[in-house]
Amino acid sequence: MKQSDPLAHLRVALDDLQASNLLRTPPQPLPVSEASFCSNDYLGLASTLAPPAATGAGAARLIAGEREAHGLLERAVAGWLGLPCALLFSSGYAANLGALAALARPGDLIVSDALNHASLIDGARLSGADVIVTKHADVS
Secondary structure (H helix, E strand, O other): OOOOOOOOOHHHHHHHHHHHOOOOOOOOOOOOOOOOOOOOOOOHHHHOOOOOOOOOOOOHHHHHOHHHEEEEEEEEHHHHHOOOOOOOOHHHHHHHHHHHHHHOOOOOOOEEEEOOHHHHHHHHHHHOOOOEEEEOOOOO
């Protein structure tokens, strides 16, 4: 018996955003010489090339935090893994939070170990899925 694609809802959601003209993509990175007044980096310190190189994004990626280095790294990781693309997160916490909140949805069930990391607990809550917490390591 062939199972349906458990991630099909993501394509539907993306198509709906596109059709509503609400799909957001990161803007082109600003040249280092240009000031950005829409980010937390209004002094330009995150893109200062000394010392020794740009130190941060200065804003959320969808606002003004996209840097050329981010895209280069993601393309390199995707190529290394033999995948068409990759998305890197700034921390394990952000990766767990983002992945669970994006992949699970209301009506889904997440079975969570009582000793799961806070990032998994927060991601499960943000997803809107039903969450059942089990005793640590209790697979029954």
